[in-house]
Amino acid sequence: MSSTIHVVGGTGTAPTEKAAYDAALADANLHNYNLVPVSSVVPADAEVVQVDDAPDLGPAGNRLNVVQAKASAVGPETVAAGIGWTTGPGPGLFYEADAESESDVQARLETGLDAGRALRDWSFDHEETLVERAEAAPGEHTCVVVLAAYGESEPIC
Template sequence: MSEIEIVWGTGEGQTELSAFDQALHSGGIHNYNLVTLSSVIPKDADLQIVGTHQQEWDVGELVAVILAENGSLAQGETIVAGLGWAEAEEGGIFFEGSGENRKNVEKRITRGIETAKSTRDSWNWDETIQTKVVEHTVETAGAVIVSAVHRPV
């Protein structure tokens, strides 16, 4: 069984890239080499909403992620990133979203999941759609991330 952690973070820096690194740090995934995956959840995966990953893997290790991110240099701007997911007996799907308004990001994620579910209409879907959406108000350079993190076995 594959364990997948849902983590998130916000960050500030002098540049968007340094803010992004701080957001990864806040989520506990800043010391890995992140490999972005498409959004399919393996069958029998164990999803855990943890907030911050506890650095249990080696520095520089390749770690698989589904990553929603947003960044900005506009002081006072609110930035939002979110991740949603739905599960079925056959597996599941994630959907990422970002923007400047929580409600719009949540709607975009839900629509994306519903579309992905209809593409897989023969699957036995749980009716529940779960989401984690995070906001951040930019001070200098800001970033926000929400990620599903796992190390394939």
Template sequence: MPIELVWGTGAGRTELGAFDAALSDANVHNYNLVELSSIVPEGARIERVGALDPGRWATGDLVAVVLASRTSSTPGERIAAGLGWELAAEGGVFMENDAPTAEACERRLDANLADAKRIREWDWTGERGTKVVDHVVDSGAGGAVVAAVFHPISGGHRADDR
């Protein structure tokens, strides 16, 4: 099962507008995102794609994601969002974080992944990764998102298949 990692940043007049713009940058803005907790199913693989292909699914489909995001409306402020993951024979875990800088976000991801491994007696394979994006707010508001896209929960057909 592929889990596609997408990310984006954006700006808007409001923080919600900036969040939507960041989702647009990752091309997940036209789906109803259903947030999951952070468990990776056994046998899944993580694929870094940046943004989903246009028209991947029908507008409004329910799509399962693990989502990290941060927004701000403070001009000049730096924001960061990121996902980290570690895989095991039994599956794996995602950790989502946000922070004022990419470096701080990476540190939080490292600490949270270490904690997640400590409480699970799994056969960790050593396959580990992180993706962090950052953005400096100009005027208005800014947003940053990273999402692990699992699959559509409903529909799941391409928009042109209707």
């Protein structure tokens, strides 16, 4: 059975840090789920696709497994977060990072993916990254997120 992992980013600004996080999740269309963080292994039968907005992955309130990169700040400041992934004919890996600049996030993603590949005797023939960045205005709470959402959501109870 094959499943899809959707990689999506979002940014949000609001009066509080949590509200900015919720706004960033809304920008990615993942704000109505109970997110469950998982480590960073891509199942062998999964397809990883980057999307502008996450599709409908089930009813509001359901549990959704995600790998998540998140950064937030009160401005004036720049925040960036990203996820990199490497796949092959078998299992793959995600790696997440955050920093103040896109270039720092990108470098951390590449270094992390290299280290993860070195730990495994798997074949990798593909690598991609997605980095989100935002400038927080003075006094504003700003959050950026990049998430890899695994398959469909499931009832939480």
